[in-house]
Amino acid sequence: MSSNLPLTPLDWTLNDYVGTARQFHAMDLDWQRGVWLCRPTDTALVLGSAQDEADIDQERAHLDGIDIVRRRSGGGAVYLSSASAVWIDVVITRGDAHWVDDVSQSALWLGHAWCAVLEQFGIADLEVYDASMLKSVVSRSVCFAGMASGEVLSGGRKVVGISQRRNRDGARFQCVLYRQWRPEEYAHLFVSEAVRDAVLSLDVIEVPCEPGDVFVALAAQLG
8 A cells, every 4th residue: 555645845745655565566656756665565585677587496485485576677686574674766757857868877866865864874984876887797686786876885885776767757766775684584595506605795784774764864855
């Protein structure tokens, strides 16, 4: 379910969605300025649009109660659980002042907004990654193993991952940060031993926060 909250001064519609990761990824959101707090009621491993499902031990995921979901934006897999992840989507139209045609630059504005928010939660030494996409064999399987333009780092360690879906109407930026980084909860689902080991060794910044507080802070920053 979702509920519309009052508009911010710059007409961002605020939405608090509660449901499964699969349901939300299947939704076509309205193409208007919007910020969506996504509170998953299940645990899911969300694959990028072009990611090979053969990367994942589907039977083990089923036994562990982890849904394997496909999103329509690119990148590697993202682990979502209500206990560990904060998931917020931001939507703009093609005519929005934040719209940038160059996809390699199109999320930088959002990354800078995230920096201002993260400072409020005690995260220092922040920067927005603005170089060419940093990819590896592992990052094709796991989002937080790579770097894309607009994503946020602290001391060179990833804090906010952002994937993007664009069409003729606008862009939907899917943002995830972790309150608790628990790679051991899903690393075993990858078929490749090298990927499993890499996931367990990833050094990701944890943000001490409540999802609702981050949502409010981001909405205020955008407004």
